Every structure is written in C-alpha cells, then in structure tokens.
Amino acid sequence: MGILKAVVVLTMISTLLLSIIWKATLDSDEDGNQNFIQCLLDNSVPSHPISSAIYTPESSSYSPVLQSYIRNLRFNESWTPKPFLILTPLHQSHVQAAVVCGKSHGVRMKIRSGGHDYEGLSYVSDVPFFLLDMFNLRSIDVDIEHESAWVQAGATLGEVFYRIGERSTTHGFPAGVCPTVGVGGHVSGAGYGNMMRKYGVSADNILDAVVVDADGRVLDRRSMGEDLFWAIRGGGGASFAVVVAYKIKLVRVPERVTVFQVEKTLGKDDVTDIVDQWQHVSHNLPEQLFIRLMLDVVKKTVRASFVSLFLGDSDSLISIMNDRFPKLGLTKSDCIELSWVKSILFWSNIPLDTDNKVLLDRTLPTLYHLTRKSDYVREPIPKPGLDSIWKKMIELETPKMYFNPYGGKMAEIVEQEIPFPHRAGNLWKIQYIANWKEQGIEKANFYIDLTRKLHEFMTPFVSNNPRRAFLNYRDADLGTDYHKKGMHEEARAQGIKWFMGNFDRLVKIKGEVDPSNFFRYEQSIPLLPSLQHSDASV
Incomplete structure (x- = not known):
C-alpha cells in the first residue's frame, strides 16, 4: 500500500507540474501575443490606424475572415492549425508594421493574397504564426495611354480583367482564367494563361513593383535593385519580401x-x-x-x-x-x-449572357x-x-x-x-x-x-534529370523541410525542379535581401548553409 500511495502521490505531483507548465506556456504565449499586438499599435501611422485591421480568435469576424479565402477544403478542418492573429492591411504602413513587429518578436508570418495555394502554405503552419491577408489592398489603376496598370497584390485576376475591359476593348493581360485567383501569388510565381504563346507568362509582363522588404522599407524597382525585382517575378515573392503592388504591361488584343x-x-x-x-x-x-x-x-x-x-x-x-x-x-x-473579356467567362464556364461584373465576385460557387x-x-x-x-x-x-x-x-x-x-x-x-x-x-x-x-x-x-515542376502548382511531395540545418542539398535538389539553373541565383539574392530568413515558409528559397541559424527550422 505504501508503494501504491507513493505512486499515486508522484502521479498527482507530475500532473500538477504538467498543468502548471502548460498554463505557464499558455500565459507566455498570451503575453507574447499581446506584446505583438501592442507593437503593431505602436507602429501604426496616425493617419491610417491599424486597429481595425487586427483580428484575434476572440473576434466574431476572425473565422469568417480566415475561411473566406480558403479555396481548398482540406485546410478548413477543425484540426487545421490556425493563426493566432490575422492582419488585413488597409494601407502599406500596416504591412510595414507587420514586418517590423514580426521580425522583432520572432514570429512567423504567412502571406495570403487570394487563397488558391493548393497546399495551404500561405495560411497554415505547424508553428505559431500570424496571417497577413492582403485582400483589402486591391486597388487597380489602369492607364490605357501608357498601356499599363498598377495592381495591388490583393486584387483578383477577375477584377483586373474587368477594370481593363472597362477602359478598352483592345487591351488585355496574359494571366490565368480563374477569376478569383489573387494577383500577388499568381504573378510572383510566374502566372500563366491562354495568351502565353503570344505574350509569355504574367511575370514576363511586369514593369515595376512596390514591396516591403525585411527591414520594413517600402521599395520600388529603382530602390530595390534589379536582383530583387528579378526574383519576385517568378521566384515566389513570399521568399524575399511582401509584394504590395505590381505595375503590369497591358497587351493588345483584337476587338473580337x-x-x-x-x-x-x-x-x-x-x-x-x-x-x-x-x-x-x-x-x-x-x-x-x-x-x-x-x-x-x-x-x-x-x-x-x-x-x-x-x-x-x-x-x-x-x-x-x-x-x-x-x-x-x-x-x-x-x-x-x-470580346476578350467575355472569353474569360467562357473559359470559367460562366454563361456568356452573364454581366461582366461577375468577374468582380471574389467568391467561388463551389469549394x-x-x-x-x-x-x-x-x-x-x-x-x-x-x-x-x-x-x-x-x-x-x-x-x-x-x-x-x-x-x-x-x-x-x-x-x-x-x-x-x-x-x-x-x-x-x-x-x-x-x-x-x-x-x-x-x-x-x-x-x-x-x-x-x-x-x-x-x-x-515527362521531363527527367530533373523532373520539372511548376512553382504555382503547390505540391507538398516536393518537400516541406527546406530550412532545417543540413537540408540545403535536399532543398536544392527540389528547387531546381522549379527553377533549374536559376535556383542558385535565387539563393544568393535571398542571402542578400533577407539574411535573417524572416520571409520563409515550408518551400521558400533557403539560405546558404553558412547563413543558416540554429533555429532556422522554427
């Protein structure tokens, strides 16, 4: 009996200690989250307060905001890891605050523009993270005279097509035919569509860009330099910076x-x-x-x-x-x-007698x-x-x-x-x-x-040595451990499937613009082994 009592007592003590440690962890996380929120508020510009762009799990709008751009139901389950906070920037200063505070607090940031990430890598993580959802930054400024347009990353392709069609019957943009795809991820991963044989991929038709870099600076093509500008046109922008907007080149199309x-x-x-x-x-x-x-x-x-x-x-x-x-x-x-705009409806299986304004609809009829x-x-x-x-x-x-x-x-x-x-x-x-x-x-x-x-x-x-793959078709089978120590060669073996000989240049640029590896997700461009920290897998 004495031994049994001792075991019971030890079990109770162990359980109590575990509960104390668990509570302390939760309290620590809660304290850290509050400190992070305070950092966002402290870095808010008075003319553009950030408070209305912050959603925590306690907010009634948290779940609707999170779920509204989950396009793959595999990642909309009760057990799917959720962000501890969602930030939906209304101004580029909010993006700057997110980067500055995320970096200073050592918090993982995920960037989502449209949600058509096939593996959910832009809004799911196995480590604590917050979500930077760009859907509010979706302005489109079309300039027919100069055959260009500034498009913010949270705009959808349908919105871009519609706004171009409003202004011209002889201009278009070579991009995908699914109207709800977000511009940010589509273009930064190259983007292709049914005019690529005439005009190349979407990223071939980018004239300029605005990004927030790892230091929280707002940069355009001139100030970011040609290396970074090269990388965010097909190399996956989320590996290098937050792309706020792209300046796209409009292309000529027939009236019919x-x-x-x-x-x-x-x-x-x-x-x-x-x-x-x-x-x-x-x-x-x-x-x-x-x-x-x-x-x-x-x-x-x-x-x-x-x-x-x-x-x-x-x-x-x-x-x-x-x-x-x-x-x-x-x-x-x-x-x-x-018309070219109506052809988007045809390719999207939308009845042709539907008003073109359907392209402004950001919801999918079926998930x-x-x-x-x-x-x-x-x-x-x-x-x-x-x-x-x-x-x-x-x-x-x-x-x-x-x-x-x-x-x-x-x-x-x-x-x-x-x-x-x-x-x-x-x-x-x-x-x-x-x-x-x-x-x-x-x-x-x-x-x-x-x-x-x-x-x-x-x-x-199909192709071999290597077997090639398209970055925008996210595939978890191509690896999700690119940032663990000792994994650089494995990451390179997978990376060349997407980028071939361009992979090494992307790694070099990554080390130059983001040496702390703040901009990272499971398949992002890794740092060279000499630059990796011991906690690179966090």
Whole structure:
C-alpha cells in the first residue's frame, strides 16, 4: 500500500507540474501575443490606424475572415492549425508594421493574397504564426495611354480583367482564367494563361513593383535593385519580401476573339489519333492560337476536351485548323466570336449572357477538397503510350490531366530572363487534378494517392534529370523541410525542379535581401548553409 500511495502521490505531483507548465506556456504565449499586438499599435501611422485591421480568435469576424479565402477544403478542418492573429492591411504602413513587429518578436508570418495555394502554405503552419491577408489592398489603376496598370497584390485576376475591359476593348493581360485567383501569388510565381504563346507568362509582363522588404522599407524597382525585382517575378515573392503592388504591361488584343470547346470520347471517336496530332502541332501553331487538352474519365471511358482561345476571327481560325489540325474536325458552328473579356467567362464556364461584373465576385460557387501536381513534356508520347495512359486513367478514374501547350513566345524568351525557366524545349505542361467532396483524412489520402499513382505512371513520358515542376502548382511531395540545418542539398535538389539553373541565383539574392530568413515558409528559397541559424527550422 505504501508503494501504491507513493505512486499515486508522484502521479498527482507530475500532473500538477504538467498543468502548471502548460498554463505557464499558455500565459507566455498570451503575453507574447499581446506584446505583438501592442507593437503593431505602436507602429501604426496616425493617419491610417491599424486597429481595425487586427483580428484575434476572440473576434466574431476572425473565422469568417480566415475561411473566406480558403479555396481548398482540406485546410478548413477543425484540426487545421490556425493563426493566432490575422492582419488585413488597409494601407502599406500596416504591412510595414507587420514586418517590423514580426521580425522583432520572432514570429512567423504567412502571406495570403487570394487563397488558391493548393497546399495551404500561405495560411497554415505547424508553428505559431500570424496571417497577413492582403485582400483589402486591391486597388487597380489602369492607364490605357501608357498601356499599363498598377495592381495591388490583393486584387483578383477577375477584377483586373474587368477594370481593363472597362477602359478598352483592345487591351488585355496574359494571366490565368480563374477569376478569383489573387494577383500577388499568381504573378510572383510566374502566372500563366491562354495568351502565353503570344505574350509569355504574367511575370514576363511586369514593369515595376512596390514591396516591403525585411527591414520594413517600402521599395520600388529603382530602390530595390534589379536582383530583387528579378526574383519576385517568378521566384515566389513570399521568399524575399511582401509584394504590395505590381505595375503590369497591358497587351493588345483584337476587338473580337474566337473560342471553342470540342469534346471527343474514346470508343466513339479516334481519340488516340486526334490527341497524337494535337501533340505534334499544338506547340507549332501560330502564336495567337492556344488549344488546351483536358483529359478525364466519364462513364468508364476517356473524354478528351479541346478548349481554345484564338486572337482573331473564326474564319481565320477554321483555315488554320483545316490546314494544321484537321483531325479535330472543327466547324464554324463550334466557334464563338466575342470580346476578350467575355472569353474569360467562357473559359470559367460562366454563361456568356452573364454581366461582366461577375468577374468582380471574389467568391467561388463551389469549394472542393483538392490536390494538384505538375509535369513538363519534352517529346511527343508514342501512340502505344497514349493507349496505356487511357487504360491507366480508366483504372484510377478520378484524376484528370490538363495539357497546356508551349511554343510561340514561350520558346523565344531565355530561361534566365526571370526565375521561371520552363521555356524552349518544353512542348506542354501537365496539371494533374483531383477534386472531391467527401470529408476526412482517409478520403483525402485516398484521392492524393490516386493522383500520385497517375503522376508516377507518367514518369517515362515527362521531363527527367530533373523532373520539372511548376512553382504555382503547390505540391507538398516536393518537400516541406527546406530550412532545417543540413537540408540545403535536399532543398536544392527540389528547387531546381522549379527553377533549374536559376535556383542558385535565387539563393544568393535571398542571402542578400533577407539574411535573417524572416520571409520563409515550408518551400521558400533557403539560405546558404553558412547563413543558416540554429533555429532556422522554427
């Protein structure tokens, strides 16, 4: 009995000590959070008070603000790590305060502009963090005379397209076709769209930028220098600074463009022959013509959908297609002539009779749990290979693949022009897609595993040494431990998949502009080993 009593007493003491330590930790965190908030208030500019931009978990608006830009339901679960504070800057001075206070208090900062981060890396972390959500900074100033526009990072692509269309019927901007994507992440990761064969990626069309650097300074292109300006156009801006705004170059578009979507079904149509011709001609077509190939499984068979934007009239398009891609069998009735702004609605599956103001809507009609992966193809896939892909897709059923052709302007810009290197030699980029409605980790792992299996099956047909990937298609399988000591070589092995030979220059710039590694997330550009601190993984 004496021993039993002693064990009980020791257990009670241990439990009491643990509760005291736990309470002290919570109190310490609470004290630290209050000190951080006080720092934000102390660094607030009187003309632009910061208090109304601060949300803590005690605020009734905290959850709605956090959830409003979570586009992947995998990261909107009760167990998903949440920020201890959300700051939604209303002025660039609020961004400065966030950097100054985050750095001085040693607090991790995550930066979110639109929420289309496939792995949630812009708003989820395993360590305590606060969220800098840029959605209030979304002004757009279009200057048609000089064919440019200043666009703040929190604006969406839809807002940009709409504001350009308000001012001109012959100007556009080469970017993605999903209207709710945020400008900040899209452009800083390169950004691509259906005009890239004519004008390159979004980051190829950036003239200037405004950032807040690791010292809290507001810098433009001249004051930040060409190295940092180079890095934030395709190298992932969140590795180097907070991008507040980009000055974009507007491009010329016809008053009327042409779109089409033609579907072919395996078993009913000669899908293998049609896809084979597509893969031999899509990157060699006139640069004003972009034809995406979408592959999915419907009713136990493969459907191939060809979706196109042509910067010209339908008669010219039919002539090109009859000459270069006759196996698709495009007819005049398949074509729709419309304005460039209306073509965004077409590509977004929005009814064409909808008012263009729908592009200002920042909400998504439907949210999914989702995962994505990417690849680059540098040689046409032999017909037997295509047939094997159809069989694999039917077996797996869920994952889709989108093939986005290169060539044109993409083959003319050198790999070193901006950090985004995937230029000449690439025929098309693959996006692997899986969406599902079911909740729970088991279902998520099931669909993620299916996507991995399709990605693995495609290994013989895609780039190798290294197997290239697109930064904006966030993929956790490419690593999330880039800042731990001794991990630099592993980080480099993964980083060159995104940046090829540009990775080393990005690392050098990182060391110059952010030697304390304040701007970091799980896949951000790492410091050289000689600059890493012992707490670099915090």
